[in-house]
Every structure is written in structure tokens, then in C-alpha cells.
Amino acid sequence: MFLTEEQKAILNGEKGDTLAKVMESVVRYGELFGADKLVPITSKYNHLVTSFGLKMIGPIYDLMNKLIEAGAISGQKFSCDPRPVDKNVPANFLQKLVFNKFMYSKQDFYEGQLNTLGLMEKDAFSCACYLDEVGNKPNKGDILSWSESSAVVYANSVLGARCNRNSGIIDIMGSVVGYVPHFGLLTDEGRKATWIIEVKTTKKPEAQLLGSAIGMKVMEDVPYIKGLDHWIGDELNDESCAYLKDFGAATASNGAVGLYHVDNLTPEAKELGDALISEGAQVYVIDDAELQRIYDSYPVIWKKPDATPKLCFMGCPHMSLEQLKSWTVKLEAALEKAGNKKVVIPTVFTTAPKVIEAFNNTEYAKRLEATGVIVSYICPLMYMNNPLCRKMPVITSSNKLRTYTTARYYTDEEILVKITGGKK
Amino acid sequence: MKAFNGRVVSPGTVTAEALVSHGGLNTLASFQKALQFGDKKATCGDQNNPDLYGHEMAGKALCLPQTIGSTTGGLVLYCACAMGRQPACMLFSQPIDSLAGAGVILADVWLDGVKMPVIDSLGDEFLDFVKTGNTITVKENGVVEVE
Numbered sequence: 001m002f003l004t005e006e007q008k009a010i011l012n013g014e015k016g017d018t019l020a021k022v023m024e025s026v027v028r029y030g031e032l033f034g035a036d037k038l039v040p041i042t043s044k045y046n047h048l049v050t051s052f053g054l055k056m057i058g059p060i061y062d063l064m065n066k067l068i069e070a071g072a073i074s075g076q077k078f079s080c081d082p083r084p085v086d087k088n089v090p091a092n093f094l095q096k097l098v099f100n101k102f103m104y105s106k107q108d109f110y111e112g113q114l115n116t117l118g119l120m121e122k123d124a125f126s127c128a129c130y131l132d133e134v135g136n137k138p139n140k141g142d143i144l145s146w147s148e149s150s151a152v153v154y155a156n157s158v159l160g161a162r163c164n165r166n167s168g169i170i171d172i173m174g175s176v177v178g179y180v181p182h183f184g185l186l187t188d189e190g191r192k193a194t195w196i197i198e199v200k201t202t203k204k205p206e207a208q209l210l211g212s213a214i215g216m217k218v219m220e221d222v223p224y225i226k227g228l229d230h231w232i233g234d235e236l237n238d239e240s241c242a243y244l245k246d247f248g249a250a251t252a253s254n255g256a257v258g259l260y261h262v263d264n265l266t267p268e269a270k271e272l273g274d275a276l277i278s279e280g281a282q283v284y285v286i287d288d289a290e291l292q293r294i295y296d297s298y299p300v301i302w303k304k305p306d307a308t309p310k311l312c313f314m315g316c317p318h319m320s321l322e323q324l325k326s327w328t329v330k331l332e333a334a335l336e337k338a339g340n341k342k343v344v345i346p347t348v349f350t351t352a353p354k355v356i357e358a359f360n361n362t363e364y365a366k367r368l369e370a371t372g373v374i375v376s377y378i379c380p381l382m383y384m385n386n387p388l389c390r391k392m393p394v395i396t397s398s399n400k401l402r403t404y405t406t407a408r409y410y411t412d413e414e415i416l417v418k419i420t421g422g423k424k
Numbered sequence: 425m426k427a428f429n430g431r432v433v434s435p436g437t438v439t440a441e442a443l444v445s446h447g448g449l450n451t452l453a454s455f456q457k458a459l460q461f462g463d464k465k466a467t468c469g470d471q472n473n474p475d476l477y478g479h480e481m482a483g484k485a486l487c488l489p490q491t492i493g494s495t496t497g498g499l500v501l502y503c504a505c506a507m508g509r510q511p512a513c514m515l516f517s518q519p520i521d522s523l524a525g526a527g528v529i530l531a532d533v534w535l536d537g538v539k540m541p542v543i544d545s546l547g548d549e550f551l552d553f554v555k556t557g558n559t560i561t562v563k564e565n566g567v568v569e570v571e
Contacts, residue, residue: 149493
């Protein structure tokens with residue numbers, strides 16, 4: 001890999017042993033994937049996946065301490081994934097004890113490390129950092145050192161930024177040296193599609209189900225999706241962006257997709273169209289039957305498959321302001337139809353702290369509160385990953401949450417019926 | 425016995441029992457429970473991976489196509505290595521992915537005394553041939569022998 005004199009000097013230890021190790025990590029990471037050079041990071045902010053002060057990831061705190069002690073601080077400020085605990089989310093005494101005294105007992109300590117290393121502001125915790133209210137929204141063509149799979153796939157696909165599916169820790173190392181290796185999704189060739197997805201459903205496909213199907217089929221490849229614009233339009237607006245946010249998270253968690261193109265919709269597809277498709281690309285046709293097959297393939301791992309759900313999580317990745325508003329309206333209508341005043345299953349909508357602030361300034365906040373739904377900034381995935389919560393029958397329409405936890409997946413429509421006590 | 429040639433990602437030699445995943449290894453889903461709750465044998469917690477779910481991963485020759493899922497994957501693998509709960513070696517049929525690659529490099533650069541040989545690009549035939557329970561020997565030059 002070509003390195004500039006400045007980069008070689010850092011690698012050779014002229015700015016200290018710790019910075020040399022950081023550079024070595026970045027360079028070896030690039031060499032492994034055939035990078036030809038390092039390129040400067042151009043985004044204003046970074047985004048880190050590691051937000052949780054889990055007691056058991058002590059080696060990460062040790063590594064962060066090494067960076068701090070050596071003054072190897074991030075050259076750009078950053079946002080982080082959501083916090084793992086929120087006292088507003090229902091939890092019994094034992095769960096609270098486990099969360100606060102055992103699992104996440106290092107949360108305050110770790111947030112202190114993040115502040116020292118360059119956190120944007122004290123509440124910059126959301127997986128959907130690109131939402132306007134959060135303020136970490138890169139420009140088209142920006143080079144990023146982000147991690148968080150759902151944010152990376154959104155930045156690449158919807159915003160047209162350029163970022164590889166970086167792992168946690170490598171993300172901040174890019175920021176510390178100011179460069180990332182030039183390979184994969186940073187290159188024009190790496191952004192070409194090797195799969196054509198033909199959407200031939202008879203109704204708008206469920207975002208999280210379609211993303212799951214595509215992720216499981218193409219794994220880490222780049223899909224070019226045709227026919228979806230018929231259902232979600234050819235304009236990037238609040239509604240289509242929310243759809244793509246949820247769709248992308250499912251492609252990234254059920255497979256390893258870092259970039260997708262949607263014909264007539266996403267920026268590079270609009271500019272380049274079929275020229276983005278590699279010669280010999282494979283074809284995957286998705287119709288109603290295929291989506292049903294995918295849905296039916298999800299294992300139900302509850303001890304009692306017919307158990308009454310004790311909790312419902314919506315918002316993995318975090319919901320947008322428009323999603324909170326539209327769900328408020330949907331809930332009110334469904335509750336009225338069901339003859340209920342409040343949700344019949346404890347339900348938590350998760351979103352960014354800054355979105356909560358904005359939502360609380362709208363008329364919808366009181367209306368949603370009246371339905372009994374709790375709005376939280378928590379990461380539901382982190383809430384779920386312990387033996388106590390793992391045994392709880394939790395439902396969700398997030399395919400990411402389904403993938404990483406025991407939560408059971410239902411479509412948005414099914415969730416609405418269940419939490420409002422309606423009938424199908 | 426059959427031998428396969430791959431690329432050395434992290435050098436070393438080892439002999440261990442094979443544990444085979446035909447689907448992608450979801451690192452977070454597989455290791456999280458073990459890391460959080462002190463399971464030194466690193467029992468796989470990924471319900472979506474029927475090949476590995478419930479199997480002990482620590483000390484095994486983990487044979488897989490690639491890793492998938494959350495971008496915490498690399499740091500999870502790094503933590504597994506730092507805590508001594510890593511596989512004996514990782515053997516990828518495909519070129520290593522960016523998450524596993526990051527984890528392996530971070531462990532190599534930042535941890536002292538941790539050895540986990542990693543070989544990639546062993547080919548589809550490798551995963552077709554190897555079975556859980558086989559004895560695997562990894563050579564310094566990237567040759568993987570399956571008995």
C-alpha cells in the first residue's frame with residue numbers, strides 16, 4: 001500500500017508508540033483487503049457502534065485508556081449507538097439490579113471515556129445518527145470511518161457517502177489518524193451491484209421483511225433493486241427514507257449488506273442507473289410467496305410459543321420523527337376500532353434523545369402518551385441481551401432485533417393489532 | 425486426510441477439533457452471551473445458526489464462510505481473544521470479511537501473547553469436505569489438513 005511520508009512517520013513511531021499501533025491497525029486492515037492507499041476522512045463527524053458500558057468488555061476500556069493516556073484523541077467529534085438502559089422502560093426489580101449493578105455498571109465510566117475521546121455532545125447516542133435532529137448527516141461523496149451496520153448501509157445507500165462496514169474500534173482508529181484505507185465500498189468498482197433484485201409483489205413489501213430476504217440471499221454483496229420505486233416512489237422524502245432506514249437495517253443484520261441501490265430512487269441509481277450493475281450479475285426475484293417463505297422460516301424460540309407477549313419494542317433502528325407521528329395516528333385509529341383506550345401490551349417506541357425533544361414539542365407527544373406507549377432512547381438490543389429478558393416473550397417488527405435476541409418478529413400491521421387488542 | 429491451501433491472515437500452527445458453520449457466523453449473536461456471563465467455553469448463542477447454536481466455540485477450529493451481522497463483530501472477537509475465549513483457529517472458505525478482519529488485526533496488534541491462526545480463501549470445497557468433529561491441523565504456510 002502506498003503511504004505518504006507523514007503516514008510512514010506515524011507508522012514508524014515518530015509520534016509515539018500508541019499512535020504507531022493505531023496506524024499499524026489501520027494499515028494492516030487496509031492491506032488485508034487490497035487497499036492501494038489511505039484516503040483522508042472528509043465527513044464532519046464519525047459514528048461509533050460501541051455505546052454500552054458492559055462490564056464484560058473490559059479489554060475495550062483498557063484499549064480506550066491507552067489511546068487517552070497517549071493523547072491519541074479522535075480528530076473529529078462523533079456520535080454513538082444508543083444507551084443500553086433507560087429507567088422509563090419497564091423492568092422488574094431483578095432486571096434493574098442486573099442492568100445497573102452487573103451488566104452495565106461501567107456505563108458512566110465508559111461515557112466519560114467517550115467524552116474525553118470526542119463525543120459530539122452528552123446525548124449524542126442513537127443508531128440513526130443521520131436523522132436531522134441528531135445532526136450527524138454526511139454529504140454525498142464524503143469519506144467516513146463509521147461503524148454500526150444500519151448507519152453505514154444508510155449513509156452509503158441513501159446519502160451517497162462512502163464507508164466500508166468497519167468494525168467497532170477500527171472506526172475510532174480511523175478518526176485518530178485521520179485516514180481510512182481505500183478499498184471496497186470506497187471505490188467505484190466496489191459500489192457496483194452483483195445482484196439484481198426484482199420486486200414483483202402485489203402490495204408494498206414490508207421493509208423489514210424485504211430487507212431480510214435480500215440480506216440472507218446476497219450476504220455482503222451489493223444489490224440493485226428494481227420495482228421497489230413502484231411502491232415507495234422515486235423521491236427521497238421522510239416516508240421513503242424511513243422505509244429505507246428499516247429496510248437497510250434488515251439487509252445489514254440478516255446478511256452483511258453495506259450498500260444497496262434502488263432503481264430511480266437512491267442517489268447513485270438515479271445518476272447511473274443500470275451502469276451500476278456488474279456484468280453477469282445474479283438475479284433474485286421476490287414475490288409474495290417468497291416473502292411468506294422468509295417470514296415462515298424464522299424460528300420461534302420462546303419457551304412457550306403461544307405465550308402472551310409481555311413487551312413490544314418498536315424502533316430498531318431508532319424511529320424517525322415522522323414515524324413517531326404516523327404511528328401515533330395509526331395507534332389512535334386502531335385503539336378506537338378495538339374499543340380500547342390504551343395499548344394492551346406494554347409498548348416502547350425507541351428513538352434518539354434529540355428526536356424525543358423535537359417530538360415533545362409537537363401535539364403528537366400527548367396523544368401518544370395517552371395511548372400508553374412509552375418513548376425511550378434505549379437500545380432494545382442491549383435491553384434484551386441478558387438471561388432475564390431473554391426468557392421474556394417480547395414482540396417487535398424489527399428484523400435486527402429478531403436476529404440478535406429472542407424477540408419474535410411480526411409485521412407492522414400484526415404488531416398494531418396485537419398491541420391495541422384488536423382482531424385480525 | 426485432505427489438505428487445503430489458503431491465505432495466511434494471522435500466522436501460527438495448531439491442531440484442534442473442527443466446528444463447522446455452513447452459514448455466516450454472526451459474531452455478536454454467537455459470542456455475546458458467553459462474554460457477558462463468563463462462559464469460558466464460549467457456547468454459541470446464535471439461534472439462527474443451527475450448525476453452531478449450543479456448541480462450544482473456545483478452543484475449536486472454527487470453519488466458516490465469513491462472519492455476518494453487527495459491526496460490533498470485530499471488537500467482540502477482540503474481546504474474546506483478550507479474555508481467552510477465542511477459537512483455536514478460524515478457517516474461512518471465502519476471503520475474510522471486514523469485521524472479522526478488523527478483530528483479528530486488533531488482537532494481533534494490541535494484545536500480547538494471544539495466538540489464533542487465521543486462514544482465509546480456502547475455497548467452497550473446504551467447507552463441503554470438513555465436518556464437525558474432524559481433526560484439523562493448521563500449518564505456518566496456510567496449509568490446512570483435515571483428518
